[in-house]
Amino acid sequence: xxxxxxxxxxxxxxxNKPVKFSGSTLEVVHQLIKRYPxxxxxxxxxxxxxxAQEELGGYLSVDIMDYVASLLNIQPIEVYEVATFYSMFYxxxxxxxxxxxxxxxPCAISGGEQILAHLQDxxxxxxxxxxxxxxxxxxEVECLGSCGTGPVMQVNTEYYEKLxxxxxxxxxxxxxxxxxxxxxxxxxxxxxxC
Amino acid sequence: xxxxxxxxxxxxxxxxxxxxYRAHGGYAAVEKALREMSVAEVGTEVNRSGLRxxxxxGFPTGLKWSFLDRKSDKPRYLVCNADESxxxxxxxRYLMQHLPHLLIEGLIISSYALGVxxxxxxxxxxxxxxxxxxxxxIREARQHGFLGERILGTGFSLNIYVHPGAxxxxxxxxxxxxxxxxxxxxxxxxxxxxPAFKGLYGCPTVVNNVETLATVGPIIxxxxxxxxxxxxxxxxxxxxxxxxxxxxxPGVYEIExxxxxxxxxxxxxxxxxxxxxxxxxxxxxxxxxxxxxxADLILNTVKGEKRLMSYESLADGDFVSGTMLGSGGFxxxxxxxxxxxxxxxxxxxxxxxxxxxxxxxxEGTGWMEKILYRIEHGQGKMSxxxxxxxxAKNIEGNTICxxxxxxxxxxxxxxxxxxxxxxxxxxHPEVVKNIHHGAIxxxxxxxxxxxxxxxxYW
Ligand SMILES: Cc1cc2nc3c(=O)[nH]c(=O)nc-3n(C[C@H](O)[C@H](O)[C@H](O)COP(=O)(O)O)c2cc1C
Ligand code: SF4
Ligand code: FES
Numbered sequence: 001x002x003x004x005x006x007x008x009x010x011x012x013x014x015x016n017k018p019v020k021f022s023g024s025t026l027e028v029v030h031q032l033i034k035r036y037p038x039x040x041x042x043x044x045x046x047x048x049x050x051x052a053q054e055e056l057g058g059y060l061s062v063d064i065m066d067y068v069a070s071l072l073n074i075q076p077i078e079v080y081e082v083a084t085f086y087s088m089f090y091x092x093x094x095x096x097x098x099x100x101x102x103x104x105x106p107c108a109i110s111g112g113e114q115i116l117a118h119l120q121d122x123x124x125x126x127x128x129x130x131x132x133x134x135x136x137x138x139x140e141v142e143c144l145g146s147c148g149t150g151p152v153m154q155v156n157t158e159y160y161e162k163l164x165x166x167x168x169x170x171x172x173x174x175x176x177x178x179x180x181x182x183x184x185x186x187x188x189x190x191x192x193x194c
Numbered sequence: 195x196x197x198x199x200x201x202x203x204x205x206x207x208x209x210x211x212x213x214x215y216r217a218h219g220g221y222a223a224v225e226k227a228l229r230e231m232s233v234a235e236v237g238t239e240v241n242r243s244g245l246r247x248x249x250x251x252g253f254p255t256g257l258k259w260s261f262l263d264r265k266s267d268k269p270r271y272l273v274c275n276a277d278e279s280x281x282x283x284x285x286x287r288y289l290m291q292h293l294p295h296l297l298i299e300g301l302i303i304s305s306y307a308l309g310v311x312x313x314x315x316x317x318x319x320x321x322x323x324x325x326x327x328x329x330x331x332i333r334e335a336r337q338h339g340f341l342g343e344r345i346l347g348t349g350f351s352l353n354i355y356v357h358p359g360a361x362x363x364x365x366x367x368x369x370x371x372x373x374x375x376x377x378x379x380x381x382x383x384x385x386x387x388x389p390a391f392k393g394l395y396g397c398p399t400v401v402n403n404v405e406t407l408a409t410v411g412p413i414i415x416x417x418x419x420x421x422x423x424x425x426x427x428x429x430x431x432x433x434x435x436x437x438x439x440x441x442x443x444p445g446v447y448e449i450e451x452x453x454x455x456x457x458x459x460x461x462x463x464x465x466x467x468x469x470x471x472x473x474x475x476x477x478x479x480x481x482x483x484x485x486x487x488x489a490d491l492i493l494n495t496v497k498g499e500k501r502l503m504s505y506e507s508l509a510d511g512d513f514v515s516g517t518m519l520g521s522g523g524f525x526x527x528x529x530x531x532x533x534x535x536x537x538x539x540x541x542x543x544x545x546x547x548x549x550x551x552x553x554x555x556x557e558g559t560g561w562m563e564k565i566l567y568r569i570e571h572g573q574g575k576m577s578x579x580x581x582x583x584x585x586a587k588n589i590e591g592n593t594i595c596x597x598x599x600x601x602x603x604x605x606x607x608x609x610x611x612x613x614x615x616x617x618x619x620x621x622h623p624e625v626v627k628n629i630h631h632g633a634i635x636x637x638x639x640x641x642x643x644x645x646x647x648x649x650x651y652w
Contacts, residue, residue, distance in 0.1 A: 035355040037269070037312075040395055045377035046360050050319065078377075085379040086360035088319045104281045105482060105539050106438045106525050142363065142543050143281040143482075144320055147523070148436060148444035157322045189358075192326045 019063045025055060028190050029071060041072050045082055048072065049089055051189045059090040087141065095130045095137035097175050100154045103140040106147035111163070115151045116140065118165040122172065135179055136172075157186050199412045199424065199432045200405070201448045204292050210327065212334035215295040223411040224340055227303045228348050231414075236307035240410060242418030244430035249275055249366075249403030250481065250521045252505050261390040262308055263398040271399040272310040273375065274301060274407055276317040276324075277359055277366035280481035281543060282523025285434035286404035288446040290317075290324050293408070294331035298354065300407040302340060303414055305352050308400055312353055316371050319360040328356045363547035367595050368401040370549065381549050382595035405434055426452030429504035433522055440528035442466035451504045455479070456493050458503055459526065472528040476612075479508055480520020482540050483600030485607030486533070487517050513607065533615050534626075537608040538566035544601035555598040558589040562605055569616060572623030579616045583609055 021029060029048055036043035048068055049060065056064050065079040072079075083089045090098075101116045120126060123136055130137040146152045149161035160171060208214035215221075227236050241256030262270065274297070278286040290297060297315075305313050315328060332354050335341045343351045357375055359365050365374045369383035372394050393399020409431065413421045422430045429451035438444045441459070443466035449458060458464045459474065468474050477492040478484060495501055496515045501508065508519045527536070545559035565582050568574045586602040593599070609616060619626045 035353075035357075037395060040376070042377035043357075043375060046319070046374065047358055050358060050360065072377075074377075081379055082377065086319070086362050088361035103539070104543050105536050106282050108539050109439055109527065109531055109536065141361075142546060143279060145278050145284045145287050145318065147282050147284055147438040147525070148446070150438065154320065159323075186323060187326065189322070189325075192322065192329060
């Protein structure tokens with residue numbers, strides 16, 4: 001949080017996805033804006049950025065942030081400020097699966113450190129890096145609010161709890177298999193709000 | 195007694211859905227409040243109940259509500275704090291996952307009492323799967339006439355909206371939360387003005403925790419007086435405790451306030467004792483921000499009384515020998531836990547989560563993390579220990595929001611109660627360089643005699 005500052009180099013990067021929501025998503029965005037009083041449309045920024053990140057390529061490029069600014073009728077800088085503050089928004093291209101391992105105390109004393117070490121071993125990357133095949137990004141995160149079922153990690157938006165190295169191996173195997181198919185699990189942000 | 199108030203029906207299949215919830219007495223409290231009680235009467239019942247905020251500070255809820263600026267002609271807001279990011283705390287998540295309608299019911303009655311027509315639930319973004327559950331519960335309540343325009347044919351209207359955060363512990367602090375809800379960075383505001391006068395969009399606002407608000411329905415059902423009979427002294431009612439760490443049965447438990455800590459840790463009904471038959475070494479009873487206590491002080495106060503699960507008893511002895519109930523995030527450490535490593539770990543957390551507005555917090559958390567890293571990795575000096583104490587002292591009380599204190603207290607208390615373990619780290623660099631050193635070697639040197647009660651602790 002707070003310390004991300006990799007905005008500039010994306011200024012020159014081309015997105016391969018068009019920076020535009022589909023008609024139905026746009027409809028949801030307009031509904032979201034109506035949840036806040038008139039003139040306070042900026043309040044919809046966090047939910048809309050979640051949707052944008054999910055639907056427009058997995059991270060927030062400058063093009064995407066500018067697009068969101070135009071939707072909410074605010075200055076682009078207001079979006080950059082926010083996108084760089086919150087840890088769930090990514091400013092760089094991520095792997096297909098972002099693996100976020102909880103590193104905080106309660107998880108650490110129930111085996112979280114070993115889970116992170118195991119992931120580093122088998123994926124041969126360090127936290128903050130992505131595997132060469134672009135499949136996995138490994139990250140350390142702070143308490144996920146699931147300390148009673150630690151060690152915990154989040155893969156994209158799904159929680160995996162009471163982890164063991166064996167369970168992690170099995171999961172990675174499943175994810176590799178899934179990679180060419182529709183994603184497993186959870187419904188999208190847009191579906192959540194409908 | 196010893197009964198449950200919030201989780202009574204949690205095991206009923208389908209209780210998450212409206213129909214089953216309603217069939218078990220759900221929304222009767224809303225009907226009672228809106229049809230039979232005036233706004234003032236609802237407030238009076240909450241006052242009588244003695245309910246105190248469950249978000250961490252334990253501030254009396256009725257009193258907080260009475261501060262709300264009702265003279266202003268601006269709209270008023272109720273914001274439900276579902277940010278739950280305090281390490282060790284996972285009770286609100288449990289409540290929302292299993293009993294979403296209990297929260298919605300509490301929000302309707304509280305909004306009625308506060309004269310609020312728009313309520314936001316600010317939920318941490320990682321709890322995405324709960325957003326769908328809450329949105330569904332809101333839709334169901336609306337379909338059945340408990341939300342929307344002219345609820346139950348009365349003149350009262352209310353909309354509730356779920357608003358996701360995006361990964362920032364600081365957004366649990368109420369003014370940072372309001373900033374975040376306005377679509378900004380989560381930088382806490384300087385108080386005063388308090389949210390009761392200038393909160394969301396500069397309007398009078400009440401911010402309450404999920405558990406606090408979920409308790410309002412049961413209070414209306416049973417009456418404030420009856421609620422206040424539960425618990426002990428000024429810690430009325432029940433409290434959700436999320437227990438984790440080296441125990442046999444981690445999980446969320448509803449306890450009546452006043453339960454002895456010893457029973458909570460060792461009774462099979464709750465934590466079920468320390469896992470792998472180890473000794474109890476220490477407990478952080480109220481989320482990572484409250485002082486850590488060694489086993490003897492968490493079980494008994496210095497006066498020799500049994501320590502109880504209540505605001506007053508846990509705070510008995512102040513910070514010299516006491517701690518706080520906080521959010522009820524109960525973290526248990528066994529004999530193998532390394533207090534230095536844990537303190538370093540938590541300080542990393544606070545350094546990472548500091549919003550960076552005040553120098554004592556921004557710089558101080560970084561310094562403490564670096565010094566603790568040195569000590570934990572066998573590069574520490576004896577003078578580092580007092581240096582840590584000094585840095586912690588200089589953060590405490592010198593910041594815009596209480597995150598600074600929350601970062602200072604764990605460090606100060608760990609050194610206060612476990613100084614010998616810090617010294618051991620400095621004296622035995624070759625031992626502690628092994629990252630799995632735990633405290634095995636220290637045990638032999640530091641462990642006290644068996645308590646003789648059959649309960650093993652340091
Ligand atoms: C750094 C920090 C983090 C906090 N996190 C939370 C949180 O996650 N949930 C919560 O309810 N209160 C949290 N609080 C407390 C809130 O500021 C506020 O006191 C609380 O939501 C009030 O509700 P209550 O009176 O019902 O307890 C936090 C406070 C601080 C200083
Ligand atoms: S104490 Fe820390 S988190 Fe709170 S406002 Fe200051 S810098 Fe930000
Ligand atoms: S410490 Fe890992 S989920 Fe809380």
